[in-house]
Structure formats: C-alpha cells, structure tokens
Amino acid sequence: MRDWITATGGRQEAGYRVTFNTPDAPRVALDASAITPLAHLGVLDVEGPDAETFLQGQTSAQVSLADGDLAPLTCFCTPKGRMLANAQLLRVAPAHYRLIMHASLVASLAEHLKKFAPFYKVELRERDDLALLGLIGHEAAALAEVRFDVVPPRPWHQASNDTYQVLAHPGPRPRLLICLPADQVEVDWAWLKEHTTPVGNAVWRLHDIQAGLAWLDADQRDSYLPQMINWEALGGISFKKGCYTGQEVVARAHFRGQVKKRLFRAQLEGDSLPAPGASITDANDKPKGEVLAAELDAYGQAELLAVLSTKEDIGPLSVNGQAVKLLKLPYPIERVDPEALASS
Known part of the structure; x- marks a missing residue:
C-alpha cells in the first residue's frame, strides 16, 4: 500500500x-x-x-x-x-x-x-x-x-x-x-x-x-x-x-x-459479502454470471454489481446461498x- x-x-x-x-x-x-x-x-x-x-x-x-x-x-x-x-x-x-x-x-x-x-x-x-x-x-x-x-x-x-x-x-x-x-x-x-x-x-x-x-x-x-x-x-x-x-x-x-452478457445491479437478502468472481446461479444451480463488486449499504445489506446472461429469463438467482434481487440501474442501456x- x-x-x-x-x-x-x-x-x-x-x-x-x-x-x-x-x-x-x-x-x-x-x-x-x-x-x-x-x-x-x-x-x-x-x-x-x-x-x-x-x-x-x-x-x-x-x-x-x-x-x-x-x-x-x-x-x-x-x-x-x-x-x-x-x-x-x-x-x-x-x-x-x-x-x-x-x-x-x-x-x-x-x-x-x-x-x-x-x-x-x-x-x-x-x-x-x-x-x-x-x-x-x-x-x-x-x-x-x-x-x-x-x-x-x-x-x-x-x-x-x-x-x-x-x-x-x-x-x-x-x-x-x-x-x-x-x-x-x-x-x-x-x-x-x-x-x-x-x-x-x-x-x-x-x-x-x-x-x-x-x-x-x-x-x-x-x-x-x-x-x-x-x-x-x-x-x-x-x-x-x-x-x-x-x-x-x-x-x-x-x-x-x-452482447450476451450485461452488467446488473443487485441486492442480496443477507449481509455476507460475496467475493469478486463468485458464481451467481439459477434455481437449478447452473451458473448465470459472476459478481464484479460488492459492499454493504447503509442498512447492512449487501449490494453488488454482477455480469449476467441476457439470453433468457433466468428466473430466481442466488450467490453463496443468498437470494439475489435485481435492482434498477440509474441509466438506460443505450x-x-x-x-x-x-x-x-
């Protein structure tokens, strides 16, 4: 440092x-x-x-x-x-x-x-x-x-x-x-x-x-x-x-x-921070993307950026056993x- x-x-x-x-x-x-x-x-x-x-x-x-x-x-x-x-x-x-x-x-x-x-x-x-x-x-x-x-x-x-x-x-x-x-x-x-x-x-x-x-x-x-x-x-x-x-x-x-993958913003139902590169999986435990960055917010919940597949409706997602809730980005994908x- x-x-x-x-x-x-x-x-x-x-x-x-x-x-x-x-x-x-x-x-x-x-x-x-x-x-x-x-x-x-x-x-x-x-x-x-x-x-x-x-x-x-x-x-x-x-x-x-x-x-x-x-x-x-x-x-x-x-x-x-x-x-x-x-x-x-x-x-x-x-x-x-x-x-x-x-x-x-x-x-x-x-x-x-x-x-x-x-x-x-x-x-x-x-x-x-x-x-x-x-x-x-x-x-x-x-x-x-x-x-x-x-x-x-x-x-x-x-x-x-x-x-x-x-x-x-x-x-x-x-x-x-x-x-x-x-x-x-x-x-x-x-x-x-x-x-x-x-x-x-x-x-x-x-x-x-x-x-x-x-x-x-x-x-x-x-x-x-x-x-x-x-x-x-x-x-x-x-x-x-x-x-x-x-x-x-x-x-x-x-x-x-x-472009088959995109950056998404998300929140986890929990306060455990996944490491960058952690796999995000669907309900069948199939990988659908990975975490780029994660930090705790003002309410003690983990927020993250992840690169996810855009090819289909991938349904419920989780990372390390924590449910992933997708959030709206502050800009349009244009x-x-x-x-x-x-x-x-």
Whole structure:
C-alpha cells in the first residue's frame, strides 16, 4: 500500500481497503459530508509530443475530447476486444494525459502500452507520487471550491489548477475525486477533516455500485467486452473514431447485437459479502454470471454489481446461498456517444 494513506490516519488492509473508526460509515455518507482515501485507484500518466496520437490508437475514447474540461471514460482492449483496463482519461496539460483506473491494473497496462511506445515520442509514468481522495455529500462542491480553488465540474468533467485535478463522478450523493501530490495529503486532509467525516473507501465503492459503475481489477483483466460492463451506456466508447486495438470486435458486438452478457445491479437478502468472481446461479444451480463488486449499504445489506446472461429469463438467482434481487440501474442501456457529452 502507498505511504500517503498513513497521513489520513486510516488503517490499510488487504484488497486496497482503508478503514476508520467511523460507526455506520455508509449512513454517514448519506446524512453528512464524508472524505475517504481512494486507495483502490491508481494513476498512469502519458506524456510527450505524440501522446494524443499514441493514445488514439490504443483506447476506446476519442482522445481529443479530453480537453481539460470533459474527462471521458475509456478502456484498453486486446485484439479480441477484451478489456485490459477501464479508466477515466483527463488532460493535465497539452501533450500530458492522465489515466485513473484500479490500482492493481496500473503496472500491467503500463507494461502493455510500452510495447507500442518506442514508435512514438511518449513517456509512460506510474504516478506513485500522487494521491486520490474522495469527497462525498452535498457540501463537497463548496468545500472543493474553498480548499482547492476550483469551480467544481459536472459529472465526467474536470476542473484543474497547477496543484489539483478535481473530477466529478455520478452517484446517490454528489462525489468529487481529488488528485493531488502525495506530499500535500497531510495538510489537505487535516483541513477537510474539520468539515467532513472520514470513512473507509468501501463507501466510495458502494456509491460506484449504486451508480452502476464497475472498475475492473487485475483478476478481471482480459475477461469482458466493454459492453458487458455497460461501458457504451456510460459514454466510454466512441463509435465515431478510427481504429484502435480491439475496435473491430467491439464495434461488431454493438452493431450486430452480439452482447450476451450485461452488467446488473443487485441486492442480496443477507449481509455476507460475496467475493469478486463468485458464481451467481439459477434455481437449478447452473451458473448465470459472476459478481464484479460488492459492499454493504447503509442498512447492512449487501449490494453488488454482477455480469449476467441476457439470453433468457433466468428466473430466481442466488450467490453463496443468498437470494439475489435485481435492482434498477440509474441509466438506460443505450449508446451514449462521448461526442454528445462534449457538446452538452
């Protein structure tokens, strides 16, 4: 785990988790403003005169849309269209782009991209010197404006200055992701703690689940087409750009309607958290999908994101003996062009 997390006073645990002695943390984030170290996320920078061209040939995003305002979702795929990582793309400066993704995928994606980097004037840097904090609550925007001297953006956009990048994410409560130098965390955390309640990053992950937003980790690498996590419904795929690795398969799955699995949001009748990858079965104990992420909500029940078959009415489902209740996603399963997000 990274040293900057100790500056928050949180306990570093396995699985990129950080916890605090905050009772009923999920409820705290519903009723008041909260702050959390986003230990499960990491940063990869792509910088150099050819950075835009280099990324354009590798990622599902239309890179020119990452203009310092819009910070689109994106993904990197194998030639067979399976995701190596999904990420958010932002522009720090001309010829300097930043990718935020699950921390367990930063090194492997960097290694993958380095195979193509020698053909471009570009540098890849794993940014262990940066930290990511999450602000949750209706006061988040006001706090960010005062502390970080930026006008907080709307979801999937950014606001930046020489020190901070502030990104807005969707969820049941307003959420801001703050990217800052790791050596600045102690000072900024102390100020934010005066106005918010520290909570573990499980709360942020719960809000991702409730937003229908899945961040793949190293165990899920090379397993899913982007559409299987509803990436095109979140504006994470540009179908208007030119070729990139895996583009042909991703486009064919979209235009021919060949996506046989989709991301679902669900709740369990119980408080036992299934591990990512746990099998979801039907009434005949036949596998119908698997868990991607799971966290306890404000009422002590397990909520999860799962990739499930869409081929038929699969009837009652369960995981580890707990009944699965499907919940409505907060967005329709429809293609959202990132070009439209840029112009809205």
